[in-house]
Amino acid sequence: MKRQARLLATTGAVLAVLAAAAFGFERWYEAGPGSTHAYAVVVTRDGREMHRFSLAELQRLHARTVKMQGQDETGPTLLSVLRAAGIDAFSAVTITGLGVRDKGELELERKQVDDRVLLDIAKRGTAKLCGPDIPYASRVRDVIRLAVR
Amino acid sequence: MKGRLTTRELTALALISSLIVLGKSLFRLPIHVPGHSGIFWMALLVVGRGVVRRPTAGTLMGFVSGVLALALAPGREGALVAVKYLAAGAAVDAYLALIGGRLTSVVAAVVVGAVSNTAKLVTSLLLGFALGVPGGYIAVGLGLATITHIAFGGLGGLLGSLVLDRLAKTGLPQFVGLRRPAEAVEP
Known part of the structure; x- marks a missing residue:
């Protein structure tokens, strides 16, 4: 059960990082390579x-x-x-x-x-x-x- | 649980797969938020995976609903639309295999729903790249879309978990195994 709880918590953290990365990618693309293809x-x-x-x-x-x-x-x-x-x-x-x-x-x-x-x-x-x-x-x-x- | 799927299990999977495709078309909420259909879709996937406790049940539901979606509303993605359904179903199986658990825990169901809906989003993005959609268009609104896919997937998982809980409380023999460990009655 402890292992499962750890895995669930890790997954939650991974999803949070993924969401932050998506925002980061969006901002980076708009400011960088995407600025000419916005x-x-x-x-x-x-x-x-x-x-x-x-x-x-x-x-x-x-x-x-x-x-x-x-x-x-x-x-x-x-x-x-x-x-x-x-x-x-x-x-x-x-x-x-x-x-x-x-x-x-x-x-x-x-x-x-x-x-x-x-x-x-x-x-x-x-x-x-x-x-x-x-x-x-x-x-x-x-x-x-x-x-x- | 080993061996071939029983007729009852196959019927349940086919029924839920049909509901996934129908639900996605019929329960279109006018809220203009990407990924909101996950609240119905993931709920049904969780219920299906909970009722048919086989390691490939999610993948089978994804495959069947993908084929049905392809037949009923292929859209511009054509055959690739089936890949999104398959990815969501396979993600449920893969994640449950990883955590080695069943959907008897509310937290597990919420996380499974969130993971599955996110897998669908990631597959859509990869298909977008494969179809030659410019990166700039894919990047637009990606952060919000990721958040909403996670949130609605999680809500769907919660909904599915509540349905499984109610099914367990009916006391019908086929749902007895759904009871949470704390509630299970010793034979």
């Missing part, structure tokens, strides 16, 4: 880069909260992000994500984009495209590019 959302128009939004920049934009699929999502509207990138008129926008947890791409016509389509800032620190008329399965998580035509 999370960003790039807005392009016909292939030309218009603006590269850092997470902090996205968080500084006016955020809206919209209820969709039974839960509140909060973040800047897609229109306000495009406006901040200097885009007022467009016919369609293709939203691209990392594609790890979903299909990673969604194309919306101009008429499908209203003030309820958001770039929700998720707790993990990446943006997620969502809207009340966008089915749950079609949401794009970890958005990295907004390509406007």
